[in-house]
Amino acid sequence: MPKPLLLLLLITLLQLSLSASLTNPGDIAALKSFKSSITPSTILPSSCISTWDFSFDPCSSPKTTHFICGLTCSPDSTRVISITLDSVGYSGTLTPLISQLTHLLTLDLGQNSFHGPIPNSLSSLSLLQTLSLRYNSFFGPLPSSITTLTNLIDLDLSGNFLTGPLPTTLSSLTKLTRLDLSFNRFSGELPKLPPNLLELAIKANSLSGSISKVSFSDLTRLETVELSSNSFTGVLPNWFFQLPSLQQVNLANNSLTGVDIAKPDRKYNNLIAVDLGYNKIQGYVPVNFSDYPALASLSLRYNRLRGPIPLKYSKKGTLRRLFLDGNYLSGTPPVGFFYRGGDAVAGSFGDNCLRGCPRSSPLCLPSQKPMAVCKQAYAGKLSTSFD
Ligand SMILES: *[C@@H]1O[C@H](CO)[C@@H](O)[C@H](O)[C@H]1NC(C)=O
Ligand SMILES: *[C@@H]1O[C@H](CO)[C@@H](O)[C@H](O)[C@H]1NC(C)=O
Secondary structure (H helix, E strand, C coil), rough: HHHHHHHHHHHHHHHHHHHHHCCCCHHHHHHHHHHHHHHHHCCCCCCCCCCCCCCCCCCCCCCCCCCCCEEEEECCCCEEEEHHHHHHCEEECCCCCHHHHHCCCEEEEECCCCECCCCCHHHHHCCCEEEEEEEEEEEECCHHHHHHHCCEEEEECCEEEEEEECCCHHCCCCCCEEEEEECCCCEEEEEEEEECCCCCCCCEEEECCCCCHHHCCCCCCCCEEEEECCCEEECCCHHHHHCCCCCCECCCCEEEEEECCCCCCCCCCCCEEEECEEEEEEEEEEHHHHCCCCCCCCECCEEEECCCCCCCCCCCCCCCEECCCCEEEEEEEEHHHCCCCCHEEECCCCCCCCCCCCCCCHCCCCCCCCHHHHHHCCCCHHHHHHH
8 A cells, every 4th residue: 555545544544533422322312312302493503402413423522513502511522411502492392311411410491492391300310400491381290309319509490380389308409509490380388498598489489378487497598588479378487587698588479467577686687678568467567677787678568567667767777778658557757767868768658547748758659548548447546646
């Protein structure tokens, strides 16, 4: 053989061995099944999945023409470690064979149109740290086997049509710091929650029952609670605002009937914003909120509160937003609110039974309830204050 030809042969052999399939065959089979479960007409030419051409090796690099995006492989190019799809409206189901991608750390199919159930077999992805199926059309229950994924740090299933109760074993997700199940149709009571959560969001579902200590015990790192627009009932107990890292609480639009709030434990002072609007809270405006040193925003609007606006609220320098409208508050609002200059509070005292709320102040809008409504609410007991 002439020397140049031999060289050419050698080079060709070398290239062949370099481009030989490196990716684990089980991973390739799973990726093929993943792609074929997506409706072809929803795979746009400019999308990531359209570059998934299985006549090439998925993990071979550099990725210039095929498998350009949507997946990441391990440094040795043998295993798929992440699937992060572009949000271009892929429709289809999630293949149960996804369970073969056992080295997956991230699965993010957010903001597409995947539908059908969440496969039980996801529980085989034992290394998974991030699972986001947010804003798709998954329906059916959340398989309780998901709670065996004990490496999960971030679980986001918001914006789907998931139903049924939350798994009672949710608290076994001991590394979970963020849980977002908002905008689904989950029902039943809150189970015991994962102990290391920083952020809990289950807004706009159909959860019911009370806010119980069983659910929240040990959640010493919890900063954000977003549970608005559910059907929680009962009195919010006084241990709740004592959760040591709590910063923001939204329990608006439920059916809570009361708030028990003690003065804060001196060591802890992180509470910044509380929204308890649109509930059925009775009794007096809880004055102890004014002892939370960082509190900047408080809404108790549209409840069934009565009695005066606490004087201490008007002296609370950190307060920037205060919504007390839509209750049956009586008496005269503390004048301190109207002379705070640069410290002015935004919000509303309107739609109550207050007297002498200066019309020049935006706080006094909208106007107060008709006298007859207030007299009826107080059943004549305080009638002289309205004459
Ligand atoms: C209250 O929650 C219901 C569903 O739970 C929702 O339909 C409604 O829009 C919510 N209202 C407000 C004011 O958020
Ligand atoms: C305010 O908190 C104290 C204890 O910190 C408690 O004894 C008191 O009852 C609370 N006040 C109200 C009105 O709940």
